[in-house]
Amino acid sequence: MAIIEMNNLWKEYGDQVVLERLNAEVQEGEFVTLVGASGCGKTTFLKMLLGTESPTRGKLLLDGAPIPDQPDETRGIVFQRYSVLPHLSALENVMLSDELHRHKLIGRAFGGKRKALKDAAMAMLESVGLTQAAGKFPHELSGGMQQRLAIAQALMKRPRILLLDEPFGALDPGIRRDMHHLVLDLWREQGLTIFMVTHDLAEGFYLGTRLWVFDKTRLDPQAPGAYGARITYDLPVGDCDKGTLTAIQEQADATARTMA
Structure with missing residues (x-):
């Protein structure tokens, strides 16, 4: 059984759609990195995994049961700003x-x-x-x-699940490399399942076993909040060629310009 399952998962705030139609399974021990334009719902998704936000529609399951609606010892989180x-x-x-x-x-x-x-x-x-x-x-x-x-x-x-919300964004490159090694060592030693948000595409490919790209596939200039982001790419790390990597970066840049 998957540790995390999403079945037609949506997150909305009133008439503002943040995430829509998320469907995926994550097995225990996977390291999933999340990339995408700022404001496309990556942190909101982490908050739903943590339990501080609840799905609007659909299902978000932990071990086949609805994920607890508040944080507990099964899930730990590290933010970009030191906590x-x-x-x-x-x-x-x-x-x-x-x-x-x-x-x-x-x-x-x-x-x-x-x-x-x-x-x-x-x-x-x-x-x-x-x-x-x-x-x-x-x-x-x-x-x-x-x-x-x-x-x-x-x-x-x-915890069984570790959530990382751009944990290395404020660090110098040399220190970031040290932190990469630390997280990979802890992941292997403790058998963690990790979800990590990053704006660094190279970091996402280096650290993860699986990369998700969050992006809006439907855009309405007259109603920018009418549609939410989806997982547009779900890639095993190492199976992505240079052309796909370039396409992902161009897609993220185009979405960022549209949302600006």
Whole structure:
């Protein structure tokens, strides 16, 4: 059974159609990258996977059942803008979700439970290469280190699905390459299913096992919100020739001009 299924999935806000007629299945362990013009619904789709947005029509299924309508431990997310809390150390940031989950009133564990949680958080920091930064605060970390910390936060609950919303867009090229290696290592080691939004087509082909292109196939200049984006290409990475790559880029550029 597929981990994620979409059956005639739509997302609308009033008379504004964002996504329409999405149909696809994703098997556990796939790495799906999402590309397309700004504003075509890629982040909205991630929010539906997370559970902070609900489908308007159609079905979005997790293991054959409707996806939970609120975030839970099955899905973690990392945004482009660092989501760490500035008043907590790196270690405390990673511990926070479990402390809040286990101790909702005071948000803090004690005794043996706290030690076990601290050990688990240190192991997670080690997995993202931040062992030496455990006691540092976010303002003492570089952009790449802060994003490593955000990934550690997202993985602390051992989610099955990791959602990445342009996580490397604000990083320098050299740091981005390091982050690429980190994400690929974590994906393989933890058996994650990953959905990642990126505006970098080359990044999408390099990281993913499968690439989705979101684009509007129907456009009405008099009513720009009348139609939504669809998945116009669904490509196994490595099976795309240079001509198809160029066509995808030209299609995305044309849509961006139309939507501007």
